Amino acid sequence: MGSPRPRRGRSRWLEALACAGALLLLGAGPRSGYETMTPQLRAMQDDDLSNPGMLAVAEGEALFAREGCAGCHTAEAMRGVAARYPALDRASQAPIDLSGRIAQCREKRQQRPPLPREGPAMLALTAFVAHQSRGLPLQPDPRLAEARRQGEALFRERRGQLNLSCAQCHDDNAGRRLAGSLIPEGHPNGYPLYRLEWQALGSLQRRLRNCLVGVRSEPFPPGAPDYVALEAYLVARARGLLVETPAIRP
Amino acid sequence: MRAFLLGALLLGGAAAAQPMVAGDAIPGSLTGAPGDAARGRAIVLDRQRGLCLLCHAGPFPEERFQGDLAPSLAGAGARLSEGQLRLRMVDGRRLNPDTIMPAYFSTEGLRHVGRAWQDRRLLTAEEIEDVVAFLATLRD
Numbered sequence: 167m168g169s170p171r172p173r174r175g176r177s178r179w180l181e182a183l184a185c186a187g188a189l190l191l192l193g194a195g196p197r198s199g200y201e202t203m204t205p206q207l208r209a210m211q212d213d214d215l216s217n218p219g220m221l222a223v224a225e226g227e228a229l230f231a232r233e234g235c236a237g238c239h240t241a242e243a244m245r246g247v248a249a250r251y252p253a254l255d256r257a258s259q260a261p262i263d264l265s266g267r268i269a270q271c272r273e274k275r276q277q278r279p280p281l282p283r284e285g286p287a288m289l290a291l292t293a294f295v296a297h298q299s300r301g302l303p304l305q306p307d308p309r310l311a312e313a314r315r316q317g318e319a320l321f322r323e324r325r326g327q328l329n330l331s332c333a334q335c336h337d338d339n340a341g342r343r344l345a346g347s348l349i350p351e352g353h354p355n356g357y358p359l360y361r362l363e364w365q366a367l368g369s370l371q372r373r374l375r376n377c378l379v380g381v382r383s384e385p386f387p388p389g390a391p392d393y394v395a396l397e398a399y400l401v402a403r404a405r406g407l408l409v410e411t412p413a414i415r416p
Numbered sequence: 417m418r419a420f421l422l423g424a425l426l427l428g429g430a431a432a433a434q435p436m437v438a439g440d441a442i443p444g445s446l447t448g449a450p451g452d453a454a455r456g457r458a459i460v461l462d463r464q465r466g467l468c469l470l471c472h473a474g475p476f477p478e479e480r481f482q483g484d485l486a487p488s489l490a491g492a493g494a495r496l497s498e499g500q501l502r503l504r505m506v507d508g509r510r511l512n513p514d515t516i517m518p519a520y521f522s523t524e525g526l527r528h529v530g531r532a533w534q535d536r537r538l539l540t541a542e543e544i545e546d547v548v549a550f551l552a553t554l555r556d
Contacts, residue, residue: 323527325528325529326526326528326530327529327530327533327538329518329525329526330516330518342484342485343483343484344485345470345481346480346481382529382530382532383528383529384530
């Protein structure tokens with residue numbers, strides 16, 4: 167009879183502990199690549215006039231009107247979309263990323279020829295749509311549990327001649343230096359982004375390909391579902407980080 | 417042509433032989449001959465071949481970008497014998513299965529290797545010996 171009392175006391179204790187744990191976790195929560203950039207690069211990203219990615223956003227805005235997207239969508243309705251991608255495509259019941267969705271609209275709803283995935287037009291449209299979510303927190307699509315699981319397995323799998331997993335660099339050694347490069351936590355919240363090394367805007371898949379080739383492994387073929395699965399995991403791992411598109415990275 | 421093929425076979429055969437591991441070391445040279453420390457130094461500093469400075473720093477003040485994922489190579493030759501250095505280079509997984517240091521003379525267990533690198537070891541037996549000879553000179 168008397169026993170529930172102390173137990174409730176104990177569970178409140180545990181609850182408090184759990185809260186403290188959650189706070190601790192928050193304190194050690196995901197850090198955007200932005201945080202570890204030099205002040206100069208951060209300033210470049212912050213100032214729309216000096217951020218070269220904004221040229222692509224402007225180009226994307228023009229394409230959005232010129233290519234007929236505006237016939238069905240408003241720019242305002244695009245706010246928040248990128249923050250919850252990749253998403254589940256209802257028709258195929260498969261995960262789809264933002265560029266994949268735009269390609270679907272163009273090819274299936276407009277019956278127009280495909281745009282090359284990494285070409286300037288698709289990058290600009292994706293940057294424009296994603297830019298509408300700048301400042302909003304990433305909210306992983308709860309329906310993508312299976313893809314996230316696959317993505318996490320890919321993230322933890324050692325690969326390539328150097329036999330390294332993504333996790334060995336981005337979880338275990340983030341903040342350390344790989345020769346001259348600071349290893350970031352590897353978050354997807356700025357894409358498409360302007361990378362100084364590329365001297366161009368590029369997609370998340372291009373970035374992932376760089377890392378895959380960096381460990382001398384065979385990159386997945388362009389557009390492969392493995393990239394979307396990885397992205398689904400990366401987004402869950404980065405939950406709560408703010409969309410930065412178009413970000414700058416070194 | 418025939419001599420060339422024979423040469424290739426012999427080389428392949430020599431490279432395929434399993435180095436003899438004794439405890440935490442491979443006491444014998446992989447080629448049967450001592451390496452060349454000057455060539456070893458060039459390999460260690462070469463960011464395409466040795467890749468060592470991706471992870472390690474070392475007593476190379478002229479090199480601007482050195483990693484900090486691993487202990488400095490300074491003094492490696494004082495801490496470890498040539499045989500220990502050799503096993504560390506050939507396949508450090510024998511000492512620490514979770515090591516991030518690549519196995520420079522083993523393709524065992526590698527997955528999804530890029531086409532250009534398939535079935536290729538990071539360094540040849542001669543190159544391993546050159547690197548070991550160089551590391552052995554790093555005494556402080």
